[in-house]
Amino acid sequence: xxxxxxxxxxxxxxxxxxxxxxxxxxxxxxxxxxxxxxxxxxxxxxxxxxxxxxxxxxxxxxxxxxxxxxxxxxxxxxxxxxxxxxxxxxxxxxxxxxxxxxxxxxxxxxxxxxxxxxxxxxxxxxxxxxxxxxxxxxxxxxxxxxxxxxxxxxxxxxxxxxxxxxxxxxxxxxxxxxxxxxxxxxxxxxxxxxxxxxxxxxxxxxxxxxxxxxxxxxxxxxxxxxxxxxxxxxxxxxxxxxxxxxxxxxxxxxxxxxxxxxxxxxxxxxxxxxxxxxxxxxxxxxxxxxxxxxxxxxxxxxxxxxxxxxxxxxxxxxxxxxxxxxxxxxxxxxxxxxxxxxxxxxxxxxxxxxxxxxxxxxxxxxxxxxxxxxxxxxxxxxxxxxxxxxxxxxxxxxxxxxxxxxxxxxxxxxxxxxxxxxxxxxxxxxxxxxxxxxxxxxxxxxxxxxxxxxxxxxxxxxxxxxxxxxxxxxxxxxxxxxxxxxxxxxxxxxxxxxxxxxxxxxxxxxxxxxxxxxxxxxxxxxxxxxxxxxxxxxxxxxxxxxxxxxxxxxxxxxxxxxxxxxxxxxxxxxxxxxxxx
Numbered sequence: 001x002x003x004x005x006x007x008x009x010x011x012x013x014x015x016x017x018x019x020x021x022x023x024x025x026x027x028x029x030x031x032x033x034x035x036x037x038x039x040x041x042x043x044x045x046x047x048x049x050x051x052x053x054x055x056x057x058x059x060x061x062x063x064x065x066x067x068x069x070x071x072x073x074x075x076x077x078x079x080x081x082x083x084x085x086x087x088x089x090x091x092x093x094x095x096x097x098x099x100x101x102x103x104x105x106x107x108x109x110x111x112x113x114x115x116x117x118x119x120x121x122x123x124x125x126x127x128x129x130x131x132x133x134x135x136x137x138x139x140x141x142x143x144x145x146x147x148x149x150x151x152x153x154x155x156x157x158x159x160x161x162x163x164x165x166x167x168x169x170x171x172x173x174x175x176x177x178x179x180x181x182x183x184x185x186x187x188x189x190x191x192x193x194x195x196x197x198x199x200x201x202x203x204x205x206x207x208x209x210x211x212x213x214x215x216x217x218x219x220x221x222x223x224x225x226x227x228x229x230x231x232x233x234x235x236x237x238x239x240x241x242x243x244x245x246x247x248x249x250x251x252x253x254x255x256x257x258x259x260x261x262x263x264x265x266x267x268x269x270x271x272x273x274x275x276x277x278x279x280x281x282x283x284x285x286x287x288x289x290x291x292x293x294x295x296x297x298x299x300x301x302x303x304x305x306x307x308x309x310x311x312x313x314x315x316x317x318x319x320x321x322x323x324x325x326x327x328x329x330x331x332x333x334x335x336x337x338x339x340x341x342x343x344x345x346x347x348x349x350x351x352x353x354x355x356x357x358x359x360x361x362x363x364x365x366x367x368x369x370x371x372x373x374x375x376x377x378x379x380x381x382x383x384x385x386x387x388x389x390x391x392x393x394x395x396x397x398x399x400x401x402x403x404x405x406x407x408x409x410x411x412x413x414x415x416x417x418x419x420x421x422x423x424x425x426x427x428x429x430x431x432x433x434x435x436x437x438x439x440x441x442x443x444x445x446x447x448x449x450x451x452x453x454x455x456x457x458x459x460x461x462x463x464x465x466x467x468x469x470x471x472x473x474x475x476x477x478x479x480x481x482x483x484x485x486x487x488x489x490x491x492x493x494x495x496x497x498x499x500x501x502x503x504x505x506x507x508x509x510x511x512x513x514x515x516x517x518x519x520x521x522x523x524x525x526x527x528x529x530x531x532x533x534x535x536x537x538x539x540x541x542x543x544x545x546x547x548x549x550x551x552x553x554x555x556x557x558x559x560x561x562x563x564x565x566x567x568x569x570x571x572x573x574x575x576x577x578x579x580x581x
Contacts, residue, residue: 020104023067056095058085089123287430292452293433295433302495366428377435377443476515523564530578547565550565
């Protein structure tokens with residue numbers, strides 16, 4: 001969290017609508033005001049439980065926006081002017097009202113200018129009276145309040161000088177039956193037959209949307225607000241006249257295995273280039289033979305990156321990432337719970353995602369929807385995934401056996417109450433999990449392994465650089481390849497994540513020599529993971545190998561690595577263990 005970092009504050013969001021805005025029109029947010037808000041919190045306990053008012057955390061005057069990452073793994077970065085940001089006294093200033101919505105932007109909400117002014121003035125008042133608020137933070141709040149009207153005038157003038165933003169809409173897609181290289185002969189004969197997408201009705205919010213570009217400009221000329229990632233609490237309950245549940249079999253399309261291959265054709269070639277043809281074949285075999293696909297391998301090898309590229313979904317409309325918690329003990333942690341007062345089901349974002357996949361399937365949209373479970377084995381999966389493990393094994397066209405009863409009369413968050421008391425697992429819904437193997441996780445049981453396909457993902461040093469999108473600069477590829485060979489027995493490697501760090505440094509610190517950048521990255525992200533025990537023959541052998549590696553002429557520029565390895569040798573001679581962290 002670097003939103004209010006004292007040195008270089010920056011706000012990062014992978015939200016697809018914001019990423020698209022910054023990609024198409026990075027200058028549109030220049031000099032605008034960005035206000036951060038969310039639930040009240042306690043410094044030691046985090047977000048407070050129970051209902052509470054939302055409060056303002058602070059604000060930016062935006063200096064620039066840009067995109068980090070490549071392909072589908074992109075995120076928008078927003079940076080303020082160095083002196084034009086402030087963090088407000090915690091839990092003291094209530095969030096002002098919203099001014100509607102911004103067309104095409106889901107994550108930002110416009111705020112009224114007068115409401116912003118009132119809130120900032122309140123923050124100034126609280127900061128002056130709060131004796132515990134540090135002086136430098138207080139000065140930032142006072143400057144923010146002093147300059148706010150001037151900044152708003154600049155923001156409005158800036159927008160008026162720009163061409164109005166119009167979100168791009170994707171043309172309707174058509175789907176081809178069959179799959180190159182896989183599928184039955186019958187499917188191959190039908191290849192090229194097109195099935196147009198049927199239109200899916202999308203619920204429209206009760207709030208009015210700005211209808212013109214001029215209204216959009218007016219809506220964000222004052223300030224935009226960033227919401228916290230909590231689930232929207234404004235639920236729509238079904239009316240008494242709601243129609244009975246429809247028979248999904250009468251409206252849903254029939255399952256065909258030719259439509260279920262992963263990775264999809266549009267992604268297969270790129271994945272083959274980065275991970276190898278064998279990975280593509282393994283993924284496609286697993287996607288049609290098992291209900292659950294598990295990616296395993298060392299940390300940072302690119303498992304999450306691979307999982308996110310199995311389907312062509314750059315805007316993350318058909319996929320969801322579900323971080324698994326070590327505290328999960330039952331299906332309520334994954335799906336949600338029944339409100340004992342209203343008898344309504346309070347869903348998680350995962351449950352609403354499954355509902356979207358179900359609605360798409362019923363409308364004739366056979367595109368794949370993908371749920372990615374990150375850190376799948378932090379808790380015992382059979383405890384919270386039991387309903388899915390059982391029902392996913394049934395015939396994809398068997399609606400009754402693939403339906404989970406939620407035990408409620410309706411579900412919050414749905415405008416349409418049809419089938420809201422149950423959850424249907426459509427054939428177009430796929431599940432992928434990533435796991436690590438160390439002392440922090442639980443081993444997978446035979447029950448899980450019998451129902452899943454396990455695929456190992458690995459990467460050499462050069463593979464890691466290739467997946468991170470960087471070329472072999474001078475001898476860097478050979479250096480990291482040799483290092484990996486020497487340290488891989490200790491479960492440490494120059495990974496894809498490390499290569500991405502190197503890529504960021506080389507790209508943004510253009511005055512830094514690539515070997516100097518590599519020296520810092522290796523010390524911070526690779527050697528820091530090693531632990532050496534005095535008197536352990538295996539660790540002494542590892543240290544000897546590292547000394548041989550750093551003695552190579554090609555490694556002469558790696559001064560920091562040399563100093564670190566020399567210090568380790570001195571500690572070994574003194575009988576001391578080496579722990580970096």
